[in-house]
Amino acid sequence: MGDSKAPRLDVAIVGGGIIGVMTAIGLLHRHMNVTIYERAAAWHEIGAGFGFTGIARECMRRLDPALLDTLSRISQKTSSSANTRYWDAFHPRTKQDAQQEASALLFQMPEAHLAFWGAVRSHLLLAMAALLPEGVVRFEKQLVGYGDEPGSDKVVLRFADGTVADAHVLIGCDGIHSTTRQLLLGPDHPASRPSFTHTVAYRTMVPMAAGVEALGENKALSACMHCAPNVNMMSYPVMNGTFLNIAVFAHESSGFSDTDTMTAPATRDEVSRVAGLSPHMADMAQLFPEKLIKWGIFDMCENPAPTYARGLVCIAGDAAHSSSPHQGVGACMGVEDALVLCEVLAEANDKLSSESSQTTNRLALERALQAYSSVRMERSQWLVRSSREMGEMYQWRYGPTGRDAERCQAKLAKASRKLWDFSVDEMVLDARKRATAL
Template sequence: MTIRVAIAGGGIAGLCLARGLLQYPQFDVQVYEQVQQHKDKGGALALHANAIGAMVILDPALKQAYFRKANSMLEDDEEEMATQVIMGEGKHTGEVIASLGRAKGRKTVARVDLIAGYQDLVPEEIVHMGKRLERIEEKEDGEVVLAFCDGSMATADCLIGADGIHSVTRQHLLGTNHPAALPVNHEKWYRVGAKLPMEVVEKTLSPEFLGFVPIICGPNGSFNMTPIRYGKVMNIGVFKKAKCDEEIGLVPSPEDFVDYHPDCAKMIELIRSAYNQDQVWAIYDHDHAPFFDKGNVVMIGDAAHATLPFIGNGAAQAIEDGAVLHALFAHVTRKSQISAAFATFDETRRPRALRVVDLSRKAGLIYLYEFDGFWKEEDGVEALKENWKKIGSFTNDVDLATQNKLAVSAFKRIISKEINGADE
């Protein structure tokens, strides 16, 4: 029996999962991506160990594609490196308070380049570009009908919505009036950034922050620098909270950072010299969804749990989603088992993914020194470090094999009960 799987969204989540499901002969996989061509928009990625591990579970070729497209920050791929969270203002300026995403052979990549690497791993004929999902209909027999904005339609036995933060799948599952159906920006976060030639950056900034991925903190905003294009380009961004909606996207002034490390004002000058509107955006996430699935429809990645970028785990959680679905679908041999697989996915992934959403919100406030007790206690910095250790361990040190094993065991129990119930 051939089971038709539709994946809405040809980004990181959708392509990783498609590559994994193509290993199973029982599935006919089709990917529907809303844009005609992926553009060089969005930030850069420094994928953490959990993301790399999930890629290997799905298919080692995904890790190889990432390494092919990424900039190596180390001469030896067996050497470990992490993103360093650094105090950029105040009496503790220069102190490292956290090391996030420690992994061997740490690499950085532009999002568009990573997607291109994944596209190379999926047959061109199963990826349908320019298919923006407009409406979803579920029939009584479980078949799912996808209606696209160009007037075309497609049918499948199940739908996996990897259609991003403005997900139509999410709105279909939760209902358009549900308070968690749409993205939110409770703190009025925004980012202003620029991509500059590395030689310009090296001439302007001290070498202090150039040998790794730094996050530099302070009350007026936090900075991030990530090399891309094999080290030829530096992606620099400053993250701020606006006081009102009208201030979202306002390009900051170097004068706002005179109390920071001297390089921070220089970073603002670099950004102001080269930014364009593609590098200015408000930052959204999702409030908690009460469920990720219903019947033969499920949402994954940003559609299910869009996450603020402050602990660098949005893409990682999307790839983890794919790894769990990949493990479950190895045991799906009949259409009637799809809903059980999706329900098990929800049970397995939702608590962890939503915890990452919460931790990311907390991290953003910590970057701005909005941390309870930080200015009140003698050991405020030590308390901060302890918080970061817990955050970093939760995301990076996950046992993915056990996560998948527990999911498969739960799925088998559900199927067994259904079979036994039918026999009775």
């Protein structure tokens, strides 16, 4: 706080996922007090891969350079001169045809400014957690309620074990089923629950040698999207090229039974059934374990949140704008959220004073959170819509565009440009300006 006698801002983060931990590291780097409340008993993430764009990496660097160093240490870096290639996984009938660019390549998109750095989710979470000082995380703390009285300068958090805690600000990074979002918008608000996108995902990672055997070296060693009616498959190398990350997405016309866990048991036979359309996808299906879990893909496209902040409480990452994974940047949007939050809260922190009234201090924090919400709304909700459309396009269900390689390429190029042709500086300046002008 500006006043040396004033206590530093206490920030409570609910959820120790990728975005909760990144936000905590950014706030600690700006000398605020942070506690993460995570409902699980220990750090948990799955062993699948995900990637971060150049913009997300720039945000990580600004959050705390140690974050970018951490990602750099463990990630597989796509060169900016590389291409993601989009293949026809339906018409070529032989492996040889499926491998030939002349008979199977639909188009390719330069990585250019996106230049993803791919990491294994569980590796990244643990590596980031190692940057946190002791005592920052409280496990087995499931948020069930909060009180945010207009006359108070603190929000009171209530947990399932009957304990309470307070903080100047509560940031809900509690994922797609966010309790914070339900409490902030009200349990009956349509945006309190995500919707099923009628897509399921089967994911695995296999040693690169097996990937090369199934796809051929040309396809296995680079990022590829394999497109077909009602099914698509993404494959790319991770862990310094030693493993191939594979995700098969299939259209599911009926509903999804378990909307809470968003998972259901599946078998290799099921993957073969949905992905057996082409010789390459059929071979890849054989690399899945005999029994596995399939993921229902849910998002907030149909019911976007009307705000990300109210009073001293806000939501970030998937809690605010959970997206389908087809554009591959859901977490990247959360990284941008984290940076804006850290910047507006640091600015508010500097202005707060022990001599000011509770109302003045509260107002400054409310303004900071409203500025965050208004700056992040358009871009993050665009991504949710765009990602849905990409999924439909890869499965040739997006009107005439789906089957038209040229139109697909143009649509993808436009969406990619919106992702990278973006100024982090302007986003941060805009948020700061709004925080003081509101």
